[in-house]
Amino acid sequence: MFGRRMEDLTNSTIPDEPPTPLFSDYIEIGYLGVVLMFGVPANMVILQKLIRELKMCNRDMVKSGFVMLKINLNITDLLILTYALGKLIWLTTYQWIGGEIACRFYQMFSMFSLYSSSNIVMCIALDRLRNVIYANQIHTKTNKISPVTVLAYSSWIAAFFCSLPQFFLFQTVEVYPNFVQCSDVWQITRHSTVEVKMFHNDSFILSQTFENTYNITHLIIVFWGPLIVLIVTYAVIATKLMKYSLRAPGTQSIRRPMPTAADDSPKDIIVHVNVEDGLLKKEGSLKKVVRCCAEEMITKQSRKKSNRRNGGKESTTTTSSTSTRMPTWRKQMRSRVFRTTMLVILTHFLFWFPYNALGLMKYINQGMFEVLSANANIFKDLQILITLINPFLYGFTTGN
Incomplete structure (x- = not known):
């Protein structure tokens, strides 16, 4: 599953001539x-659009954080497309023409692009969880490093270290005269007499046990581990939203003396504040209360003026003294950001699941794996197709 499987290395009987391309x-x-024709231009246009959008976010931490994660996901899509370009050249030449160092770097880069993409999708889910849990707090930028920045940097660093072993586990091998391929050390050990360059022939790294351990670890890190994180994250989000939904929207009244325009004597104005929003728990909330009071006062003054114009008759228009505000958690759930996040994560799961399920099937049911392995390239290419779909999910849309 690491790199292209060559027929000449996997067949028990090696033919006399190099293989030729199949119809598939x-x-x-x-x-x-x-x-590549449609994916590269689309992702480049979206990258420029997202950079402009990030500059216009001002001090909105929620929106700027999500835009930053979309930029990171867009970059990972471009990396996957670069990996796809290398695969296209490899298929066209049908042999490896880049040399030893390029072989190692290409295999490392291919895993790095996949790891980083999976990690960023996981970060998007964690960011949604953070915003739901702390929905009642003010989301404004500060001079401190934002949690989104920490998540993004951690994702890239983790992707680099997870993909680094690929550099040592691949090398070129001359299968036929003037016909070179780039393959992993286990394939070379099993099907070729060429000596492995990085390890001794009796090294534990070349054993079947280490190969299986490495492959399973790769599957867990690149897909199944992040999938578990996504499931747990959205289970917590769903629990929080259900909890908020079942809770009665409580209000509390705050009595503040405010001078009116008619005289300087203080009069009590009742302002109702939704407790769920945590309005009074935040710094600067007094300004919001005063603003609510001022709006209430202006409304009453307008009503009095209207009564005087109507000859002292009471206006038929009534104004509610309760200022109703949609809870922040409900805004989160109904926002385009929340829907976009769900679509990105669901698409990631649908397009990555077949190939990773096939990789896991090898260690669960060998017979089923052999039947399905004929479609391995199709399943793997689905991971590349996602780079063409993602821009339409998070790029060619507007709104919050």
């Missing part, structure tokens, strides 16, 4: 060409 290879070449 030509289909894959056309598929990758179409994805």
Whole structure:
């Protein structure tokens, strides 16, 4: 599952001539060409759009944090497209023409792009959880490093270290005269007499046990581990939203003396504040209360003036003394940000699940794995197709 499986390395009987492209290879070449043709321009346009959007976020931490994560996800999509370009060249030449160092770096880079994409999607879910839990707090930028920045940097660093072993586990091998391929050390050990360059022949790293452990660890880190995090995260989010929904929207009255325009004597004005929003728990909330009071006072003054114009008759228009505000958690749930997050995560799961399920099937049901492995390239290419879909999910839309 690491790199392209060469028929000449996996067959028990090696043919006398180098293999030639199959019909399915030509289909894959056309598929990758179409994805690159539309995916690269779309992602470049969206990247520029997101950078402009980030500059206009001002001090809104919630919106700027989500835009920053979308930029990071957009960059990972461009990295996956770069990996797809390398695969397209490899399929076209049908042998590895880049040399030893390029072979190692390409395999490391391919895993780095996948790890970083999966990590950023996980960060998006964690950011949604953070905003739901702390929905009643003010989300304004400060001079401190934001949690989103920490998540993004951690994702890239983790992706680099997780992909680093690829550099040591791949090398070139001359299968036929003037026909070179880039393959992992386990394939070379099993199907070739070429000596592995990085390890001794009796090294534990070349054993079947280490290969299985490495492959399973890769599957857990790149997909199944993040999937568990996504499930737990949205289970907590759903629990929080249900808890908020079942809670009765309580209000409390605050009595503040405010001078009226008619005289300087203080009069009591009742202002109703939704307790769920935590309005009075935040710094600067007194300004909001005063503003509410001022609006109430202006409304009463307008009503008095209207009564005087109507000859002292009471106006038929009544004004409610209760200032109702939609709870912040409900705004979060109904926002475009929340819906976009769900679509990005769901798409990631649907397009990444087949190939990673196939990789896990190898260690659960070998017979089923052999049946499904004929479609391995199709399943893997679904992970590349997501780079063409993501821009339409988070880029070509407006609103919050």
